[in-house]
Amino acid sequence: MKVDGALTGSIGHGLLLLVGIERSDTAEDIEAAADKVANLRVFADSEGQMNLSLLEVGGSALVVSQFTLLGDIRKGRRPSFTGAASPELAAPMVADFADLLRRAGIHTEMGVFGARMEVELVNDGPVTLVVEVRDGRVSS
DSSP: EEEEEEEEOOOSEEEEEEOOOOOOOOOOHHHHHHHHHHHHHEEEEEOOEEEOHHHHOOOOEEEEEEEGGGGGGGGSSSOOOTTTOOOOHHHHHHHHHHHHHHHHTTTEEEETTTTTOOOOOEEEEHHHHHHHHEEEEEEE
């Protein structure tokens, strides 16, 4: 990942996590999301089945703040971002999410909050998931 041409974060085997924080998100929601991500079985075992977690494969996480995930396009022709948390609320929550992954034992790197980032991805497999958390409960 680059900001203004400078490399700011890089991982090998692991997950690229695009994180959008809503105005209603709480610390409990962030904890539930970090726990889910750390333990979600999305990596292949020796038989090719998705049975291993990020923790089990020793993978890394690249956490990138992405408020545009919260764009509401149901009305009009321009996305509305009224559901997104303000930068003052979102920035520390994204940092807390990354810190929780680190405390779980996952090598975690972060993007630069609010910066225009260039993110490169090698997608090794057909898996892209949306993890949503409300009131500390995970859904997708």
